[in-house]
Amino acid sequence: EVQLVESGGGVVRPGGSLRLSCAASGFTFDDYGMSWVRQAPGKGLEWVSGINWNGDSPHYADSVKGRFTISRDNAKNSLYLQMNSLRAEDTAFYYCALYIDHVGFEYWGQGTLVTVSS
């Protein structure tokens, strides 16, 4: 059974940093690209960042480029999102999602809430 478990969310002040983690199990982690997708409370889905199977091709939404860094550790079956210079508009649930080529996001975690507030 595929499982994606996010952690690392919390409350942070504007300008602060936070690192999210996603622990994956139930599939061959280094066979797949992974992404982070966020959803502000009561709002729609926004793709944030994605990374290919070996980590050498990251992509970012314009809204986070230069502030967020995605990475992965295939030996630990883990995905990460380093978030710097956080803003109030970054407040959201952050989902880790398994991306299958030509299919989409077939598996999702349950999300971790990041709140940016003074």
Next chain:
Amino acid sequence: EIVMTQSPATLSVSPGERATLSCRASQSVSSKLVWYQQKPGQAPRLLIYGASTRATGIPARFSGSGSGTEFTLTISSLQSEDFAVYYCQQYNKWPLTFGGGTKVEIK
């Protein structure tokens, strides 16, 4: 980036009726279009990929069509469990982008 626009924002439908949801891309995405369903408090669920292929376990009452810039998700006979928010998403070009969603509510 490719902008995805969904309409209507809210669709009021009676159980057993047909629902038709639209998604428009600001430029061609070929058939690289996915539909998701999301219920309150849950992560999204993949329904349709490649614009028209149902994902594993998705009932036949869900169907997708379209290519290029115009896409449609049809739910042929709404069941109680289908009342939810539906999102389209393109995977033709980075950055990946989602539509704003259509909420299907009980009439």
